[in-house]
Amino acid sequence: MFNKVLTKINGFLAKDLGIDLGTANVVIYEKGSGIKLNQPSTVALLNNGGSSVPYLFGDVAKSMIGRSPANIKIVRPMKDGAIADFYVVEEMIRYFVSEVMGGWKLTRPNLVICVPYDSTITERIALQEAALKAGAKDVFLVFEPIVAAIGANLPIGDHSGSMVIDIGGGTSEIAVISLSGIVTGKSLKIAGDKFTDAIIKYVKTKFNLLIGLSTAEMTKEKIGSAYVSKNEPERSITITGRDIATGIPKSIEIREEDITIAISDLIVELVRAVKDVLDSVPPELSSDIHERGIILTGGSSQIRNLDKVLSDIIDCPVFLAQTPLLCVAKGLGKILDNFNLYSNVLFKQF
Numbered sequence: 228m229f230n231k232v233l234t235k236i237n238g239f240l241a242k243d244l245g246i247d248l249g250t251a252n253v254v255i256y257e258k259g260s261g262i263k264l265n266q267p268s269t270v271a272l273l274n275n276g277g278s279s280v281p282y283l284f285g286d287v288a289k290s291m292i293g294r295s296p297a298n299i300k301i302v303r304p305m306k307d308g309a310i311a312d313f314y315v316v317e318e319m320i321r322y323f324v325s326e327v328m329g330g331w332k333l334t335r336p337n338l339v340i341c342v343p344y345d346s347t348i349t350e351r352i353a354l355q356e357a358a359l360k361a362g363a364k365d366v367f368l369v370f371e372p373i374v375a376a377i378g379a380n381l382p383i384g385d386h387s388g389s390m391v392i393d394i395g396g397g398t399s400e401i402a403v404i405s406l407s408g409i410v411t412g413k414s415l416k417i418a419g420d421k422f423t424d425a426i427i428k429y430v431k432t433k434f435n436l437l438i439g440l441s442t443a444e445m446t447k448e449k450i451g452s453a454y455v456s457k458n459e460p461e462r463s464i465t466i467t468g469r470d471i472a473t474g475i476p477k478s479i480e481i482r483e484e485d486i487t488i489a490i491s492d493l494i495v496e497l498v499r500a501v502k503d504v505l506d507s508v509p510p511e512l513s514s515d516i517h518e519r520g521i522i523l524t525g526g527s528s529q530i531r532n533l534d535k536v537l538s539d540i541i542d543c544p545v546f547l548a549q550t551p552l553l554c555v556a557k558g559l560g561k562i563l564d565n566f567n568l569y570s571n572v573l574f575k576q577f
């Protein structure tokens with residue numbers, strides 16, 4: 228009897244959450260309420276002689292990068308859109324979900340989590356299991372480019388084609404969508420993390436300067452550019468690192484053009500992949516895409532002039548979505564808030 232009542236209460240109180248569990252950021256949308264959490268997918272592990280235990284998450288953990296003592300390790304448990312460390316991901320989901328739920332243990336949420344289009348069955352099952360072990364009542368999966376397209380207000384259910392490129396931290400997902408499914412697509416492991424690494428390498432070679440991950444990421448976000456236009460004032464910033472020759476701190480001025488050079492090979496690879504996908508689109512959908520244009524989502528789509536470079540080379544209109552960093556979470560919100568309309572995009576992996 229008591230169990231029955233508890234089940235009823237639990238069902239009544241259960242929250243449905245959409246989780247954009249990204250390589251760089253976790254964003255959680257609560258059904259009927261909105262975005263409730265937006266934090267880096269970064270975890271601090273504490274090692275006191277035995278095994279490492281996750282103990283700080285998100286912003287606090289990220290602020291410790293490059294500054295933590297030897298017994299604290301800062302990790303990102305998601306890599307290229309998939310789980311790199313099962314236990315840490317489970318703990319991270321548990322922590323972030325309980326932040327949204329107010330730590331109330333009586334209710335267990337239903338979760339909708341997005342996965343990369345080319346994720347393996349094993350990776351999807353691992354994610355489902357991590358979410359269930361973290362305390363979810365039920366878990367549904369959905370492909371990230373489909374959610375990004377929903378978040379960018381593309382008519383994914385139409386029989387006309389829509390194309391979206393979601394450039395995140397670990398992956399760039401290129402997808403052509405029609406009738407609520409992916410017709411053709413590609414998932415590349417070239418995105419924000421690779422741009423950041425390329426900047427570190429470039430600064431080391433050109434300026435003989437070692438810079439940390441946070442400095443490189445900040446540089447990319449402030450003056451990152453795929454192409455320097457003469458019509459826009461060129462941006463530059465001063466950054467500090469360790470001089471390789473002397474070992475002492477040194478500051479240099481780095482210009483937008485430096486970043487363009489640093490990431491140029493990666494941009495070329497990205498453009499080539501977009502062209503490949505476009506070449507494989509059935510002719511009926513190809514004209515829809517050229518008419519409607521391609522939508523860019525994800526944090527790394529904000530690299531200045533990336534839309535222009537893509538549009539010039541592939542000869543097709545390219546638009547940057549509004550709030551690219553939140554597009555996937557907004558898409559998850561639309562699915563949860565209009566469940567009957569979008570439930571056909573959800574699946575479970577067995």
Ligand SMILES: Nc1ncnc2c1ncn2[C@@H]1O[C@H](COP(=O)(O)OP(=O)(O)OP(=O)(O)O)[C@@H](O)[C@H]1O
Pocket residue numbers: 247248249250251252253307308394395396397398399418419420444447448449451524525526527528529530531551552
């Ligand atoms: N203004 C900006 N210019 C360039 N890059 C940016 C900007 N703002 C954020 N980024 C980059 O966007 C990336 C994070 O984007 P996003 O949150 O969409 O990724 P994610 O969803 O966590 O990753 P993935 O989908 O690949 O698993 C980071 O690499 C970050 O440095």
Ligand SMILES: [Mg+2]
Pocket residue numbers: 247249250371393395396525555
């Ligand atoms: Mg993402």
